[in-house]
Amino acid sequence: MKKTLTATALAALASLPLQATADGEVNIYSYRQAYLLEPLLDAFKQETGIDTNVVFAKQGLAERLEREGRNSPADVVMTVDISRINELVERDLVQGVDNETLNENIPENLRHPEGKWFALTTRGRLIFASKERVEEGEITTYEQLADDKWEGRICTRSGKHPYNIALISSMIAHHGEAETEEWLKNVKDNLARKPQGGDRDQIKAIAEGVCDLSIGNSYYYGNMLQDENQRPIAEQVRLVFPNAEDRGTHVNISGISLTKSAPNRDNAIKLMEFLSSEKAQQVYAEANTEYPANPSVTPSGLVAEWGPINPDDLSLQEIATNREAAVKMVDRVDYDGE
Structure with a gap:
């Protein structure tokens, strides 16, 4: 499977199984469109040598994970909106991650208290x-x-x-x-x-x-x-x-969760760490005119021109x-x- 997907290939790919046990890979289920992820995944591959496979869908990924159960090839889910992310938690489809890098990069109010999701942009x-x-x-x-x-x-x-x-x-x-x-x-x-x-x-x-x-x-x-x-x-x-x-x-988020099955767990956590890093946060936020979740990263481009945002620090959970x-x-x- 190719690491990046063309728009015409997305629909066909969504119905195909991913390889669950391939070495050096991370399998991603994503509600975020492929063009937003491509520059990040390219940079991740350059830095780590780890390939990424993406299945994109506008809806239904939680149902797919539930249907696949422990045999799901998905390592992470990337999504938007706290409601969609919390749905994964409520259905018991994701696992907690206690990771020093992620906890340092993402503020407490922008991550699940048990590490079951982490914001990437706001x-x-x-x-x-x-x-x-x-x-x-x-x-x-x-x-x-x-x-x-x-x-x-x-x-x-x-x-x-x-x-x-x-x-x-x-x-x-x-x-x-x-x-x-x-x-x-x-x-x-x-x-x-x-x-x-x-x-x-x-x-x-x-x-x-x-x-x-x-x-x-x-x-x-x-x-x-x-x-x-x-x-x-x-x-x-x-x-x-x-x-x-x-x-x-009030701010909402795009975020990432580690699935319960996660056949490539170690590589998946490396991807999560990378996406929370200052380098990746800048690229990710600029790609869709969003704010970085990592407070060490200063907004740039159009977002910077709008002036600073004072986000509500209420926990999204x-x-x-x-x-x-x-x-x-x-x-x-x-x-x-x-």
Whole structure:
């Protein structure tokens, strides 16, 4: 099997078995697209001589691991969003890693307390504000999204999307369920339209005058700025880092876990160590305009131009424990309804 995958080969490869016992290899199940991983895996091979095999899928990797059981060839899972990572933990599909290098490189709030996952990058859940219709400093917190002044002026994607569930979960952690539910009801009342589309679509809606504010991940804005067709749209919004002056901005992650089967365990841990290193963190973060999880690495490129982020230091594992409550809350307030 080739170490890197073409886009046309990904679908076919996902249905094929990996070689579980090959020497000098690491087998990766990934929700992250291959082009984001390729430069990192090339550098890992140069540094260690260890080959990597990747199976990419948009969904279903947890189910595949569960189906394969102890015979799974996968050594690690690379994924995005704390909910997806925590699903692996809850299904008992990953094992803990007590590793000095990983513990030094990744802050405590960005890793599982028993080492069952480690963040590799972070992305802020930001507010995008119209440069034309929202004054700078007019909104500075998530809580203010519930203010009456924004009635009919906010766009978001589905409240049930994992990125919004994580944000709501963090609000529950900070304010409790009762106060967060009242906040969510008021945010729904302020929506300009029924939740729809993705984070980029909310920025487009601001540019089209449908709404004045939206919520989205920072890297979507960065990706739009790097696309010559979408750049004029992205340039019509201003980034707001909510709660930067108090508890900090909510962040989500991309991360990595060691599987329960891990036939190439030692090599897999070497890959995890490498991906947490300063060298790899810089490359990984720049590839998708994200923030490095390793605090020793300074953001660069577009991300550096946005200025520093003050991330909420709340443990993401604590946020994950509120996921079920957040999902039920979205249903109770009928957030996605008319």
